[in-house]
Amino acid sequence: MEVDKGKGEAEETRKVAEADRDTVTLKSSDGKLFEVSKEAAARLSTVLAGMIAGGSIDDNGTDLKQIGSEALENVVDYCNKHANSIPSAALISSSISFNTAPFKEPEEWERKFVDRLSHDALFDLVEAANFLGMERLLDVTCHKISEMMKGKSPDQIREVFNIKNDYTKEELEEIRQELAWAFYDD
Amino acid sequence: MGVLTRAKKRRLEEEDHISGLPDVILSDIVTLLPTKDGARTQILSSRFRHIWRSAPLNLNVEHLDGHLWSLPIFRILYKRPGPVRRFTVLFNKASAADLRLVDRWLRSHTLDGLQELEFHSYAEHRLMGVPPRPLPASARRFSSTLIAARFGGCVFFPDDGGVHHYPLLKKLTLSNLDISETSLHAMVAGCPVLESLLLLNNHGPTRVKIASPTIRSIGVGSFWGCGRLKQLVVEDAPCLERSLFFEGVKIDISVISAPRLGVLRGLHGGYHMLRFGINALQGTTIASMTTVVPSVRVLALTQMNPCFDAIVNLIKCFPRLEELYIEVPVWARLTWEETALYDRYCELNGALDIRSGKSC
Numbered sequence: 001m002e003v004d005k006g007k008g009e010a011e012e013t014r015k016v017a018e019a020d021r022d023t024v025t026l027k028s029s030d031g032k033l034f035e036v037s038k039e040a041a042a043r044l045s046t047v048l049a050g051m052i053a054g055g056s057i058d059d060n061g062t063d064l065k066q067i068g069s070e071a072l073e074n075v076v077d078y079c080n081k082h083a084n085s086i087p088s089a090a091l092i093s094s095s096i097s098f099n100t101a102p103f104k105e106p107e108e109w110e111r112k113f114v115d116r117l118s119h120d121a122l123f124d125l126v127e128a129a130n131f132l133g134m135e136r137l138l139d140v141t142c143h144k145i146s147e148m149m150k151g152k153s154p155d156q157i158r159e160v161f162n163i164k165n166d167y168t169k170e171e172l173e174e175i176r177q178e179l180a181w182a183f184y185d186d
Numbered sequence: 187m188g189v190l191t192r193a194k195k196r197r198l199e200e201e202d203h204i205s206g207l208p209d210v211i212l213s214d215i216v217t218l219l220p221t222k223d224g225a226r227t228q229i230l231s232s233r234f235r236h237i238w239r240s241a242p243l244n245l246n247v248e249h250l251d252g253h254l255w256s257l258p259i260f261r262i263l264y265k266r267p268g269p270v271r272r273f274t275v276l277f278n279k280a281s282a283a284d285l286r287l288v289d290r291w292l293r294s295h296t297l298d299g300l301q302e303l304e305f306h307s308y309a310e311h312r313l314m315g316v317p318p319r320p321l322p323a324s325a326r327r328f329s330s331t332l333i334a335a336r337f338g339g340c341v342f343f344p345d346d347g348g349v350h351h352y353p354l355l356k357k358l359t360l361s362n363l364d365i366s367e368t369s370l371h372a373m374v375a376g377c378p379v380l381e382s383l384l385l386l387n388n389h390g391p392t393r394v395k396i397a398s399p400t401i402r403s404i405g406v407g408s409f410w411g412c413g414r415l416k417q418l419v420v421e422d423a424p425c426l427e428r429s430l431f432f433e434g435v436k437i438d439i440s441v442i443s444a445p446r447l448g449v450l451r452g453l454h455g456g457y458h459m460l461r462f463g464i465n466a467l468q469g470t471t472i473a474s475m476t477t478v479v480p481s482v483r484v485l486a487l488t489q490m491n492p493c494f495d496a497i498v499n500l501i502k503c504f505p506r507l508e509e510l511y512i513e514v515p516v517w518a519r520l521t522w523e524e525t526a527l528y529d530r531y532c533e534l535n536g537a538l539d540i541r542s543g544k545s546c
Contacts, residue, residue, distance in 0.1 A: 123203035130211060142211060145204065146218035154229045162202040166231050175229050181258050182225040 024052065026076065027061030028069040034076040040083035046133030066131050071124040078113060078137055106140045114144040205233045213241035217271060221246050221262075242271035263294040272302035277339070280307045280319055292324035300328045306361070307339035318364050330354070338362050342369060350376030361386035370394060381425075386432065389413045397421040407432030420444050428484075444481070451486040451511075478505050486511035 023035045042049040051057050064072060106114075114122060122141060129137040149157050158165060167175070176183070204212070216224050216237050221244065227234045243266070247259060263270070275288055288305075291297070305325060307318070320341040329352050336359035350369075352358075355377045360370070361384070370391045374380065380398055384405040385391075390413050396404060401423050408415040420426060420441045428449035431437065436454075440461045441447065453460060462479045482504040501507060 120203070123207075126207065126211065130208065138211065138214070142214045143218055146215045149215070149227070150219060150223055152223075154226060157227075157230060161204040163205060163230050163233075164202065166233075167229075172229065175235075179225055179228060182222040 024057050025061045027063050028072040029065050030069050032069040033061045034072055036076045036079045037083040040079040044079055044134050067128045071128040074125050075128050106143050110140045212237050216241045240268040242269050244272040245270050246274045248276045263296045270297050274304040277307040289322035289324050299331050302334040304336040352377045356381045359384040363388045365390045367391040393417040395419045395421050401426055403428045405430040447481050449484040453487050480506050484509045488513040
């Protein structure tokens with residue numbers, strides 16, 4: 001995996017002059033170093049783009065104190081995969097999936113990328129993507145969360161996400177009446 | 187009150203991550219849900235009460251079995267404070283009264299700023315001898331805000347004189363439409379940032395020319411019938427990366443200038459003639475070839491009888507090919523298995539990855 005390479009070769013890459021490097025090194029809140037494609041980082045994250053343009057990238061690892069190593073590893077993995085992704089068009093098998101899907105639909109590899117994450121890791125990644133201004137990664141993670149809610153009853157959704165129902169009985173009844181149409185099946 | 191099992195206790199101790207997300211992200215998640223699922227999130231907890239009301243809405247109206255009205259469309263359109271981002275209307279068969287109603291919905295101010303619009307009627311009108319109905323005129327009012335649009339199964343703005351301007355439109359699908367060649371060309375020309383175009387089984391245009399500085403994907407498909415697409419000419423498409431060909435019958439494809447075209451998928455062995463400048467390729471037979479096409483990296487062919495000579499021909503024509511997919515017809519598989527080359531090339535029976543083919 002690209003990230004492992006990042007950790008192992010950090011010493012060596014630091015010796016290379018900043019201007020020649022096509023990667024940047026990021027440091028998680030718990031001090032771990034990760035190397036990421038500079039081009040992909042700048043393209044996918046408005047915050048990293050700003051730091052790269054403003055010269056505030058640290059050769060020894062730019063501190064990202066708000067992001068833990070697991071989430072940062074996923075961010076870096078996502079950026080590096082994005083940098084190397086091959087056109088997915090080759091795998092599109094029908095006209096239905098060509099143009100009619102909602103506009104921000106994730107690509108197949110992005111779907112797989114978030115599918116393998118644990119519940120906690122997924123939400124950590126949402127927060128990291130939000131912090132770094134990564135609109136595309138936010139779309140992909142939000143899409144995954146909405147998939148987890150789709151077609152489920154309110155009770156099932158509360159169970160999946162540990163949501164505490166804080167309504168009174170009267171309030172619940174009022175909302176249920178107001179939304180009667182949404183509880184009918186077609 | 188039951189005893190707290192270890193699992194229950196662990197669950198109670200687990201955090202509610204989703205309620206802690208900022209409103210803007212929670213809105214994004216709720217927006218992605220189908221209309222009813224989205225509305226039902228209000229009942230989860232008070233945290234969610236205002237999210238659906240203000241989140242941009244994806245409104246799906248499907249009229250497939252003669253009952254359209256299980257959604258309180260007017261109440262959603264007139265009483266809900268939030269905007270609608272995506273509006274989908276799918277008909278099985280649209281009556282004149284249905285279309286008048288859709289026309290009224292489309293005039294609602296809640297739809298101002300609509301970004302995605304899908305209007306499709308599935309009626310096999312031509313087969314049933316019923317003339318297709320026109321697209322409601324009010325659909326035009328979103329031209330300045332639409333980012334993605336799909337129109338199908340109707341007559342496309344018959345009386346507009348061919349004037350279109352969609353300054354933000356990136357994805358356009360036109361399928362089973364009655365549309366003139368002039369209107370189609372005017373529509374594509376009126377989309378200065380168009381990235382993706384899908385043309386399927388339209389009635390009217392027989393020859394489509396594409397000249398777009400921004401287009402990245404083109405998909406075409408055409409069934410039997412008069413007035414169907416017979417020729418696609420990619421005249422000038424500097425950003426075009428992929429062309430995909432779908433179910434249907436013979437289309438001639440001429441690529442005059444598309445220097446970044448890397449993916450060609452769905453080329454039918456018997457039906458599609460592909461020309462790059464003066465190179466012409468039909469199936470795996472190269473009719474004439476004087477120069478190579480270096481941009482193509484992924485090629486997927488259907489209904490093709492693979493043989494060693496054919497592969498060599500393709501690699502000669504596309505020297506930078508990294509991936510070649512060949513869908514072998516059933517009749518060809520039998521023949522293939524009987525050939526002496528079977529042992530050596532049996533992996534061709536399915537998908538073939540020839541990343542090493544670069545050096546050939």
